[in-house]
Amino acid sequence: SQELEQSPQSLIVQEGKNLTINCTSSKTLYGLYWYKQKYGEGLIFLMMLQKGGEEKSHEKITAKLDEKKQQSSLHITASQPSHAGIYLCGADASGNTGKLIFGQGTTLQVKP
Amino acid sequence: ETGVTQTPRHLVMGMTNKKSLKCEQHLGHNAMYWYKQSAKKPLELMFVYNFKEQTENNSVPSRFSPECPNSSHLFLHLHTLQPEDSALYLCASSQDHWRDYQETQYFGPGTRLLVL
Numbered sequence: 001s002q003e004l005e006q007s008p009q010s011l012i013v014q015e016g017k018n019l020t021i022n023c024t025s026s027k028t029l030y031g032l033y034w035y036k037q038k039y040g041e042g043l044i045f046l047m048m049l050q051k052g053g054e055e056k057s058h059e060k061i062t063a064k065l066d067e068k069k070q071q072s073s074l075h076i077t078a079s080q081p082s083h084a085g086i087y088l089c090g091a092d093a094s095g096n097t098g099k100l101i102f103g104q105g106t107t108l109q110v111k112p
Numbered sequence: 113e114t115g116v117t118q119t120p121r122h123l124v125m126g127m128t129n130k131k132s133l134k135c136e137q138h139l140g141h142n143a144m145y146w147y148k149q150s151a152k153k154p155l156e157l158m159f160v161y162n163f164k165e166q167t168e169n170n171s172v173p174s175r176f177s178p179e180c181p182n183s184s185h186l187f188l189h190l191h192t193l194q195p196e197d198s199a200l201y202l203c204a205s206s207q208d209h210w211r212d213y214q215e216t217q218y219f220g221p222g223t224r225l226l227v228l
Contacts, residue, residue: 004154030214031214033216033217035219040200040222040224041221041222042116042118042202042219042220042221042222043155043202043204043219044219045216045217045218045219048214048216050214088155090155092214097168098143098145098160098162098167098168098206098208098215098217099157099160099168099170100157100217101154101157102154102155103154104152104153104154105154
């Protein structure tokens with residue numbers, strides 16, 4: 001079965017610093033989602049990548065899907081305390097089935 | 113209200129109780145999902161409904177019983193739960209999932225369940 005591995009598991013950065021979170025799949029990704037979660041709350045959709053080599057940006061967050069569609073990275077530029085939370089990558093396990101599997105999450109703390 | 117709402121936000125129940133979780137989406141979507149998020153485990157899909165029909169049961173124990181009376185509402189009926197069922201239960205919705213392209217799922221705030 002497909003698995004998603006996120007790295008690092010946790011990250012503490014100083015405000016203003018850049019950071020990258022990676023998501024690696026054991027199989028080809030049909031679609032890769034990035035979500036953000038505040039502890040104990042729901043997931044907030046950030047962006048979705050579908051095509052190999054695709055890159056999307058929203059404010060200071062950029063996500064890329066590699067050409068082979070087995071790895072994605074999430075990059076935050078000039079981090080702020082509001083970026084703190086748990087970042088989750090998710091992917092459709094078998095195509096457009098709606099059955100998402102998720103990585104274990106990366107917990108980000110931003111020190112003012 | 114907008115987006116996906118869930119009630120209650122917190123629930124404490126004994127192992128012999130029967131309770132229900134409610135999810136409502138105001139996005140005009142046709143697919144709804146239940147997920148379970150336990151401590152230190154990845155988010156797990158439980159059930160999928162598309163146009164009120166259950167299309168996925170991810171080997172979930174029968175003590176969890178979903179109900180989808182219409183495309184806007186989804187319930188999770190709970191009975192004789194175990195302490196290990198304590199978790200955050202998240203509901204999500206998407207336009208549907210029988211298209212030839214990816215449909216983004218939008219999540220509710222979750223219900224924090226504690227089984228004593």
